[in-house]
Every structure is written in structure tokens, then in C-alpha cells.
Amino acid sequence: MASALDDDTQRALGEATATGRAMLRSAQKDLQKVFIIFLLGFLGTFYALRLYIWDFLRTVTESRMRAEVGESFEIIAQTPFDVILLQAKIGLVVGLIVALPAFLYFARDALKRRGVWRQLPAARWKVATVGGFAATLFIGGAAYGYAVFFPVMFSFLAEFGFEAGFAPRYSIVLWTQFIVLLTLSFGLAAQMPLAITGLSYAEIVPYETFRDKWRHAVVGIFVFGAVFSPPDPFTQIMWAIPLVILYGLSLYLAKVIVTTKRGSDQIDIRATLRARWNVLAGLATVGAILPYAFYTYGGSNAVNAVFSYPLIDSRYRVLPPGAGLGVDPQTAMAVYGGIVAVLLAVGGFAALIYAGLEVDPDGEFGDPTAIDLTTLDAGGIEAAPPEAFIELSEDEAMRYASEAIDEGDEAKAQAILDRFDETAEARQAAQDDGEGSGDADGGDGADEATGEPGLGDRASRAGDSFLSELTDGEQDADDIGGYYTDIAFVAGSLRSKSFRLVATFMIALVVTFTWFYIGGLGAVRGNFLRRLPSELVSETSLEIITLHPVEALLFIVKFSVLAGGVAVVPMVAYYAWPALRELGAVRGRQSVVFLWVGSLTAGLLGGLALGYLYIAPAIISYLVADARAYDMLLTYRINDFFWLIFFTTVGIGLLADVPILMLLLNRAGIPYRAMRTRWREVTVGMLTVGALLTPADIVTMFLVTVPLMAAYGVGLLVLFLVTGGGRRNLAPPAEIVS
Known part of the structure; x- marks a missing residue:
């Protein structure tokens, strides 16, 4: 294993191991104290959860629920050890966090000897002030979550599921993880003023960038909210609006701090x-x-x-x-x-x-040469980047110094002259470079003349190098390089139609989500349950529950994304057909796509109707009857229940489409013998698709793949009969398989 690591990596691992051993040896005599601190944090958290925190979190969750929703709401444990293990895990994490500072303190001698324990870059009171400010912001963000966001969010989520006929039975593990995640996200999001001010003060990201790119920041806030908050519009707005306001306050604080650093003469409290x-x-x-x-x-x-x-x-x-x-x-x-x-x-x-903080709105912010030296004091002149003085002429430097003397600021005048002299060599080098490139056409032409590749060129060259290594510099049609070239060619033909594709995807997604959101989910549930035998299934005998607060909404989002993808597939086939025909992958005119879409849609709808009317009710009735025979309590998770309906309805339609698709492919130029001899590749592809699109369960993957392979076998049988064993294909073989 060591030979697989280079010398630098082995050296770094060795130093880290040695540092850890040295810390343990140094803190050995005080490890009992560290363990006691850890134990206090662990036991304190364990019993605080048991005595106070669970009740507090449940009160927050139920505080805004309607009476009938609150009566149906329950926190459940799925295994006998859920509660105690959850308390132990949380206590373990808190205990380690509490004990870590003590361990580092007792091991400081070893860290100092190895040069790891550094002196603070600022006074301790400044570091403590920044730390206190960060803690206050974190507590404020978490307080907003518990006081405003959580009650409204849980009320909305529970009532949404309740109105659709689902009982809110939150798993204590999933419920706690959800609350902890949102608490951390609110606390970290509240650090925005500190982060923006720190980045602006250190000039890692100029203040003007935050100011000018506020639209990008707003979009980023909503994207961040979409990831860390429930996927419904209402709670995302409740998440995003406070952060947008906080972003504005952060800009104010950053402007004051940065302007103070650049030139304190712009801030005069007494004069104001x-x-x-x-x-x-x-x-x-x-x-x-x-x-x-x-x-x-x-x-x-x-x-x-x-x-x-x-x-x-x-x-x-x-x-x-x-x-x-x-x-x-x-x-x-x-x-x-x-x-x-x-x-x-x-x-x-x-x-x-x-x-009163004047900032030139048209200045080239982020460009050191755009700094106005007249606004800086002596300290600002000394801290200014050298580029601000390289562009100065001697006359300009003398003029700035004379103005400073006239204002009575001799220190500033001397600082200007000193910085001008310090940059003399760099100024001369810049002038020599300017004379050498004086014949260049301009900014873009100069970049082209220097041969400096752009990001896209570098990425393309890196991809070509990677593929050439796989193919020994030669790209045949059957190797990975040839496939990559063909795929890139087809994708390039779709680039001009990307707006239509994205618009169609979004329209289908939004329409599907809206329909489910305004009552479609409950309508599907009620309609399907009415098709089951009444002696087996009723509102009381079969309960569909939500174990996670956002489980219902996440199912709607997943199904909506799937619907959007299905809506885009015909358009992709239509627009990619000319490129595929040029590659020799298909035959016929572009209008053939309409025949494909019509045939596959008919097969899908026919299979869906068969599954919805007969197959799905029969399967679920059998499962319910089998459980009822042993007097079991039937509760299905909404996610499992609806995906079971999906696979026994839409899945039947997809199985019916497999033989139809094989006939269409044969008509497009894929011969029967190619489909028969490539069954292994098809099996691997179906297993891969099943692994990606089904839950993380190997049994479920095979339950999906085996029927698909059976449908593929039926398709081969149909093609054998239609083509006479491959002697009379519906079209001549395409170039790609000939």
C-alpha cells in the first residue's frame, strides 16, 4: 500500500501520525481531565435530550398545527433501539466537541515544539470579539428557525399530507436529523455578514464584487434554500427572504469596514x-x-x-x-x-x-490601478498594492505629494514618494513590456498572439489526451474514443435547440408538480384504494404514512422530474435524428420520429391501463390479504406505496414498449442478428439502469431487470417471426452495424 503513495504523501502522513502521538504523550497525564469533560458533555446531552429537548422539539413541531392534524401526528421509533442510540450518538458528538478544546490545550506543549501551535495573528480581545460575533449570529439564525420557520414549516408539511389522506408518523431518527440539518443550515447561513466582511477586508473578494453581483447572490440563496429546505415554494420563500435582507446588511457592514481600511478620512462620526x-x-x-x-x-x-x-x-x-x-x-x-x-x-x-462613503459606481473594482490615492491616508498609502504606483508618472506622484502637503499631511506625502521609488524597477519593466507588445491588435488579439489557451481549450485538450491514452492515439468506431466522438457530435447538434428542450422539461415538471401539489396526490390515492376489494382494504385497515416530514413532497419532485424527462425524450430524438442519420446509426426521414412516439405512447398507455385496472390492484390485494391473515398492522410509507403503484402500472407500459421499440429499431436499420448476439450488453445495460433508478436494494434491482429481460426475449421472438429468423429485416442494416 505504501508503494502506491508518493514521497510527499507518505511524508505528510508520517508527520500527522507523529504529531498525533506527540499530542497524546503530552496530554497523557491530563487525559483523565479530558475524559471527564467528555463524559460531562455526553451524559449532559443524553439526559437533556431525554428530559427536556425531545419535549421542546415536539412542542415546536406541533405549535401551529390544526387540532385534527395534531391529534393524528405521532413521533415513532422503527426499532427498539432508535431512541437510546440516537441519544447516545448525539451525546457522543457533543462530548467530543466539548472535550476537543481541552485536549488541544493540554497538548499545546507538543504542538509548540513541532511548530503547529501558532501565535494569534491579532490581539486576543479581537479574536474573542469575532468569535462572539460568530456565535451570536449562529444563535440568531437558529433562533429564527425555531421561533418562526420550524412551526410554520411543520404545520404546512403535516397538513399537506393530512389533506391528501396520509398520516404524519415521523420517525424519530429522520425527524431529528431533519431538524439538526436545518438548524445547522440556518446557523451557518447567518454567518453571512462575518464571511462577506472578512473576505472584503482581506481583499480576497473585493467588496465591489459582492455589491455588483447581488443578483447572482440572490439566485444562489434560493438555490441554497432549495437544497437545505423543503421543496415547496412557501418554505423556500420563508428561508430566502431573511437571507436576502441579511445580505443587504452584510453589504452595509462590509462597506463601512472596507472604507475604514482604505481611507479613514471618509468616516468622520463627529462631523456627521x-x-x-x-x-x-x-x-x-x-x-x-x-x-x-x-x-x-x-x-x-x-x-x-x-x-x-x-x-x-x-x-x-x-x-x-x-x-x-x-x-x-x-x-x-x-x-x-x-x-x-x-x-x-x-x-x-x-x-x-x-x-457618506463615496464609491465610484463606474470604477474598475478589483483593479488595483483604479484606487484613488487622494482618498487614502498615510496608512492606506503604505497598504495599497504596488500596481497602484506602477502606473503613476513622476509628475502625478509629485502632484499627489504636493496636495498632501497642502492639506498638512506630510506623512502621506512622504509615503507616496517612498512607494513611487520602491516601484521604479517594476515600472521600467512594465514600460519595456509595453514597447515589446505595442504592435498587438488589442486585448483579444494579444491573448491570441500569446497563445494562452482558454478554459474551454484546456478542457477539450485534457479530454482528448485522456481518450488518446485509452485508444493508443487511434480512434476506431468501436472503441471508447469513437463512441465519445459520436456522442459529442450528436450533443453538438442539440446545442442550438437547448432552450426548447429546457423549456419543455420545465413546463412538464411544473405542470406535474402543480397538479400533484393542489390535490392530485390525494386523488390518485383515493381512486386507487377504491379499486381494491372493500373487504380487504378500507380507510382504517390500510394506513399510508409519512416517516419523513418532506417525504410526500420529495416523491412529487422525483415524479415531476421523471415526467419532464419523458416529455423531452421525443424532442431529443427528433432534433438528433439528422446527426444520427449522418453517422449511419439510423435510416429514414426525420418524420419517422412521429411514428416512434405514437407507437411507444400507445404501448405505454395500454400497459398503464392494464396495470392500473387489473395488475396493480391484484398485487396489492394479495399483499394486504397475506398480512391480514396474521392480524398485522398495515402501514405503508408513501414513498414505497406510490412507487409500487408506479412500477405495477407505468412499469407494465414500459415492458410493453420493449418489443415495440425493438421492431422500430429493426425498421431503422438495427438487424435481428445484432440484437440477438448483443443480449449480454443489453443485460448489463438494464442492470445498470435498474441500479440507478431503483432503491439501493439488489433484490429490487433484479425484480426490475428480470421482467425487462423477459420482455426483451419476447421482442426477440416477435422479431424472429416477423423477419424469418433475420433473413427479411424490415430495413437494410445501418452503416453503424453493417
Whole structure:
């Protein structure tokens, strides 16, 4: 195994192992203390979950559910060890996190000897401030989740399944994992102000990039929400809107910090107070009056009416003045007025500071040569990148220095001259390079003249190199290089039609999702159950449950994506037909695709009707009767129940399409003998498709693949009869198989 690793990797692994051993030796005498800290974290978390946290999480989950939904809601354990193992796992993780700082502290001597324990890059109080700010943001994000997002989300998800006829029976493991994932995602998303400010301050990503690319950020927030929140539009909006607001606040904070770094003369708090004190006083006055006007002119009644609206149905109400503080109304109005006045004044002052930070909206942000040296102080001049001085002429440098002297800032003038002298060699080299490339046509032409390849060229060349290694530099039609070239040629022919393909896919996906979302899921369930024998199946004898909060929505999303893919397949075949014909893979005109689509659709619909009316009810009735014979409680997961319906209805249609497709392929130029001799490749392909499109279960994979291979055998038998054993194919063999 060691020979498979290069020297650098082996050296790195050796150093890591040695460091770990040194840490253990250094902390050996204190390992009991570390273990005690771990044990306290483990046991504290274990019993906190048992005594308080489970009840708290259930209260949050049920807080906004309707009474009938709350009565049907249950948290269940699927195995006898679910609860205790879950508590142990969570306690183990928390214990390790709590014990890790202590272990590192006791092992600091070994880390110092190996040069791993570094000094803090800033004062400890600054690091503590940043850490406290990060912790506050994380707690704030998690608090928003538990106070606002979780109650609304769980109410919506449970009621959605309940209205469709599914009982909310959440597995305690899946339910807890879902809550922990969303809690972490909210806490990490709340770190946005710290991340944006840090990246802007370190100039890793310029502030102007965050400002100018805000549209991309909004799209990214919604994409992030689509991944880490339930896939329904309502909860995604509840996720995204606070993050968009937080992004705006992050831009404000980053602008203040970055401008302070670039030139502190742009921020003058005292001057702003002196110049705009009247505005701040006006805001404070308005803030003091607002609570009085709110209560006097019916604001509290209007808000309570909105809270009691059936669509919202919130139990929260605006209390009369003083009721929540335990004081008389006059004192309460004074307190409320003072708080609102301070908030408005502070917000207005922050807005005035922000407005005073002048940033050129047309500047080339991210380009060091675009820095305005007149806005920087002496420290900013010393910290500015050298590119800002390489482009300066001697006259410009002297002019900037003279202006600084006129303003009484001799340190800034000296810093400008020093930086100008430091960059003399780089300036001369830049001038020499400019003279050498002076005959270039321009930016693009210069890039072409230098022969610098773009990203697409490098990727293409890397792909060609990879394929040439597989094919020894020669690409035959039957090797992987030939297949890759043919696939790339067909894909290139579809590029101009990509908008239509994507639009068709999205329309089919949205229409399918909307139909299921507004009641189609419950309609399918009710219609199918009515086709089962009433003596075996009823509303009480067969219960369909949701073990995961978003299980119903995820099934709708998966089925909608599948419907979108099926809708696009005929268009792909139609647009790719000319390219396939040019490669010799098919014969006939492009209009042949309509015959294919019609034939396959007829087979699919016929098989679907047969499965829905007879096969699926018979199979499910047998399964129910077998379980009822032993007095078992029947509860089917929505995911398993509907995929069982899918495979016994649509699956029958797909089986019927296999012989039809083989006839169409023979008519397109694929001979009978090629299909018969390539049955092994077909089997491997079907096994691969079954592994990808079925649950992670080898039995299910074979249950899907074996009927498909049986249908393939039926297709071979039909082709044998139609073609006379391959002597009379429906069309001459295509070039690709001839």
C-alpha cells in the first residue's frame, strides 16, 4: 500500500501520525481531565435530550398545527433501539466537541515544539470579539428557525399530507436529523455578514464584487434554500427572504469596514453628528410619537385582526400598553417611545454614515490601478498594492505629494514618494513590456498572439489526451474514443435547440408538480384504494404514512422530474435524428420520429391501463390479504406505496414498449442478428439502469431487470417471426452495424 503513495504523501502522513502521538504523550497525564469533560458533555446531552429537548422539539413541531392534524401526528421509533442510540450518538458528538478544546490545550506543549501551535495573528480581545460575533449570529439564525420557520414549516408539511389522506408518523431518527440539518443550515447561513466582511477586508473578494453581483447572490440563496429546505415554494420563500435582507446588511457592514481600511478620512462620526443632528433629532421625535399613534389610532386592533385571519391563524396578539411590562399605560408609552426613538436614530445615523462613503459606481473594482490615492491616508498609502504606483508618472506622484502637503499631511506625502521609488524597477519593466507588445491588435488579439489557451481549450485538450491514452492515439468506431466522438457530435447538434428542450422539461415538471401539489396526490390515492376489494382494504385497515416530514413532497419532485424527462425524450430524438442519420446509426426521414412516439405512447398507455385496472390492484390485494391473515398492522410509507403503484402500472407500459421499440429499431436499420448476439450488453445495460433508478436494494434491482429481460426475449421472438429468423429485416442494416 505504501508503494502506491508518493514521497510527499507518505511524508505528510508520517508527520500527522507523529504529531498525533506527540499530542497524546503530552496530554497523557491530563487525559483523565479530558475524559471527564467528555463524559460531562455526553451524559449532559443524553439526559437533556431525554428530559427536556425531545419535549421542546415536539412542542415546536406541533405549535401551529390544526387540532385534527395534531391529534393524528405521532413521533415513532422503527426499532427498539432508535431512541437510546440516537441519544447516545448525539451525546457522543457533543462530548467530543466539548472535550476537543481541552485536549488541544493540554497538548499545546507538543504542538509548540513541532511548530503547529501558532501565535494569534491579532490581539486576543479581537479574536474573542469575532468569535462572539460568530456565535451570536449562529444563535440568531437558529433562533429564527425555531421561533418562526420550524412551526410554520411543520404545520404546512403535516397538513399537506393530512389533506391528501396520509398520516404524519415521523420517525424519530429522520425527524431529528431533519431538524439538526436545518438548524445547522440556518446557523451557518447567518454567518453571512462575518464571511462577506472578512473576505472584503482581506481583499480576497473585493467588496465591489459582492455589491455588483447581488443578483447572482440572490439566485444562489434560493438555490441554497432549495437544497437545505423543503421543496415547496412557501418554505423556500420563508428561508430566502431573511437571507436576502441579511445580505443587504452584510453589504452595509462590509462597506463601512472596507472604507475604514482604505481611507479613514471618509468616516468622520463627529462631523456627521454636527452636520446632520437635525435629521437625527427629527427621527428620534418621530420614533417617540409612533407608539402613541399606533395605540391611539387603532394600530393594535388592525394587527390583531391580521393575526386572527384564518389563513394566518396566529395565537400571538398585541397587548394593551403596559400589560406586558406590568406598569401603567403612561409609563409603558414612554418606554416604548424611547426604544423606538433610539432605534430610529441609530438606524438613521448608520444610513448617514453609509451615504457618506463615496464609491465610484463606474470604477474598475478589483483593479488595483483604479484606487484613488487622494482618498487614502498615510496608512492606506503604505497598504495599497504596488500596481497602484506602477502606473503613476513622476509628475502625478509629485502632484499627489504636493496636495498632501497642502492639506498638512506630510506623512502621506512622504509615503507616496517612498512607494513611487520602491516601484521604479517594476515600472521600467512594465514600460519595456509595453514597447515589446505595442504592435498587438488589442486585448483579444494579444491573448491570441500569446497563445494562452482558454478554459474551454484546456478542457477539450485534457479530454482528448485522456481518450488518446485509452485508444493508443487511434480512434476506431468501436472503441471508447469513437463512441465519445459520436456522442459529442450528436450533443453538438442539440446545442442550438437547448432552450426548447429546457423549456419543455420545465413546463412538464411544473405542470406535474402543480397538479400533484393542489390535490392530485390525494386523488390518485383515493381512486386507487377504491379499486381494491372493500373487504380487504378500507380507510382504517390500510394506513399510508409519512416517516419523513418532506417525504410526500420529495416523491412529487422525483415524479415531476421523471415526467419532464419523458416529455423531452421525443424532442431529443427528433432534433438528433439528422446527426444520427449522418453517422449511419439510423435510416429514414426525420418524420419517422412521429411514428416512434405514437407507437411507444400507445404501448405505454395500454400497459398503464392494464396495470392500473387489473395488475396493480391484484398485487396489492394479495399483499394486504397475506398480512391480514396474521392480524398485522398495515402501514405503508408513501414513498414505497406510490412507487409500487408506479412500477405495477407505468412499469407494465414500459415492458410493453420493449418489443415495440425493438421492431422500430429493426425498421431503422438495427438487424435481428445484432440484437440477438448483443443480449449480454443489453443485460448489463438494464442492470445498470435498474441500479440507478431503483432503491439501493439488489433484490429490487433484479425484480426490475428480470421482467425487462423477459420482455426483451419476447421482442426477440416477435422479431424472429416477423423477419424469418433475420433473413427479411424490415430495413437494410445501418452503416453503424453493417
